[in-house]
Amino acid sequence: MNLRMPATEKDLAEDAPWKKIQQNTFTRWCNEHLKCVHKRLGDLQRDLGDGLRLIALLEVLSQKRMYRKYHQRPNFRQMKLENVSVALEFLEREHIKSLWA
Template identity: 90%
Template sequence: MMSNNYDDQLPPQYSQEFGDEEDDEMPATEKDLAEDAPWKKIQQNTFTRWCNEHLKCVSKNINDLQRDFGDGLKLISLLEVLSQKKMYRKHHIRPNFRQMKLENVSVALEFLDREHIKLVSIGPQEGN
């Protein structure tokens, strides 16, 4: 028996179900850029596993990239493991305040700069 519902004949990405107005209004490119886009989660999980593979030699682990790299300590550890060098500047071992955490991240970014590792689309100019 032939269906009169055209949605049944379309691939899932073109199917439009009732009650899903938010997706109907959002173009495909915006869906891909959305915070919860599936490809972003896959990349985040892959990078997290990669980081943990390197951090395990210093007995460290991350679960959430943004939160766990936020104080700069695990980022510094990862850079030291990957480069097999120590930071050029001292950093705060127990950063209790936001300023201390930001200084630690700055130490890591300065290390990358001194090692001639260029970061694209990262830095204060992103806010402009």
């Protein structure tokens, strides 16, 4: 990494230490909730990418089931995207908005 990089750029860099801390903290929080359904996250991006663990986390946190069926074994990208869409639709129907909405 360039040591001359201004502090703001350094803080926004992909490998900024605070980002790793946040990622590890969130992963531990997710795993704490997912353990009751015998699921676990290792890598956030990879493990949430097919939608299955995201759906499981939402069901655990809300204590509700998904409104729509989803792919239990998503083999194709389209199936994974549909699963993520089911999770996002669930959040919308439960009136849960992101900080960026």
